[in-house]
Amino acid sequence: MKNSTLTPEESLLLITKTIEEMKQRFKNNGHILIFWGLLTFVVAMSQFTLYNFEYYKIHWYPSFLYPLGAIYMTVYIWKEYKKKKLPKTLIGNILGKMGWLIGLNFMILGFFFSQKIGDATAPVFLIFLAFFIFLAGISIKFKPLIISGVMLNLFAFATFYVHDHYLYLVMAIGSFALTIPGILLNNARRKENV
Amino acid sequence: MFKDLDPILHSQLRLSIVSILMSVEEANFSFIKEETKATSGNLSIQIKKLQDAGYVKVEKSFINNYPNTSLSITKKGMEAFENYVNNLKSYINPK
Numbered sequence: 525m526k527n528s529t530l531t532p533e534e535s536l537l538l539i540t541k542t543i544e545e546m547k548q549r550f551k552n553n554g555h556i557l558i559f560w561g562l563l564t565f566v567v568a569m570s571q572f573t574l575y576n577f578e579y580y581k582i583h584w585y586p587s588f589l590y591p592l593g594a595i596y597m598t599v600y601i602w603k604e605y606k607k608k609k610l611p612k613t614l615i616g617n618i619l620g621k622m623g624w625l626i627g628l629n630f631m632i633l634g635f636f637f638s639q640k641i642g643d644a645t646a647p648v649f650l651i652f653l654a655f656f657i658f659l660a661g662i663s664i665k666f667k668p669l670i671i672s673g674v675m676l677n678l679f680a681f682a683t684f685y686v687h688d689h690y691l692y693l694v695m696a697i698g699s700f701a702l703t704i705p706g707i708l709l710n711n712a713r714r715k716e717n718v
Numbered sequence: 719m720f721k722d723l724d725p726i727l728h729s730q731l732r733l734s735i736v737s738i739l740m741s742v743e744e745a746n747f748s749f750i751k752e753e754t755k756a757t758s759g760n761l762s763i764q765i766k767k768l769q770d771a772g773y774v775k776v777e778k779s780f781i782n783n784y785p786n787t788s789l790s791i792t793k794k795g796m797e798a799f800e801n802y803v804n805n806l807k808s809y810i811n812p813k
Binding site for chain 1: 723728729730733734737738740741742743744745746749753802803806807809810
């Protein structure tokens with residue numbers, strides 16, 4: 525790029541183009557949503573299966589995959605940013621910290637207070653998740669994420685009426701609110717790059 | 719009436735640098751070089767001009783024994799950019 529002066533129209537075009545390119549760069553995170561969606565699905569289905577085969581004492585063991593997933597994802601994101609020398613963004617920072625906060629709260633609730641909140645564990649988890657998905661959608665202005673967040677929020681309240689026997693199954697269904705927008709986000713990026 | 723455009727920002731490369739920094743919290747030299755496709759020498763000179771004007775903050779450090787220069791926009795830089803964009807509008811949509 526040369527250091528020439530520009531006409532007002534060229535200046536405005538350059539600003540718009542640069543800011544838009546920077547925004548697009550950070551939309552490329554569909555695989556993170558797919559990862560969490562699949563992990564939630566695997567954990568919930570494993571718990572559902574163990575619960576149904578009456579392994580009540582160990583049916584919650586698969587939930588240990590969540591902290592492992594969080595560690596893996598943190599290392600992965602950190603390495604990606606370092607490798608590609610990506611800049612820090614305010615949105616990325618806020619979403620990352622909020623993701624950690626929500627995840628940590630859910631793990632504390634799940635591991636230490638599940639007896640207290642009982643059947644409400646699944647709906648509370650889904651409300652947390654819906655809140656995060658909705659905010660992520662607004663931040664990157666991606667409609668499928670916003671819609672998923674709203675749908676999941678409504679679905680979470682409906683799960684209060686589901687028999688406790690099927691709560692893990694409900695969580696597995698809820699995981700699609702991450703997987704589907706993740707796939708759509710990846711597809712949208714691929715189309716933009718063609 | 720046309721308002722004067724800030725001469726510091728009214729150059730292609732400096733405007734690109736500031737536009738990038740307006741979109742991020744912090745970016746390092748090599749990222750900006752890659753995005754603007756400018757040469758290291760030219761980029762350094764333009765960053766120095768922006769730094770002297772108080773529009774960007776430059777921090778030098780070492781990451782794994784490699785030098786790292788990170789840049790961020792200052793409050794003064796943000797205000798200058800906003801004024802610049804508003805003044806541009808008066809050229810494009812004169813009343």
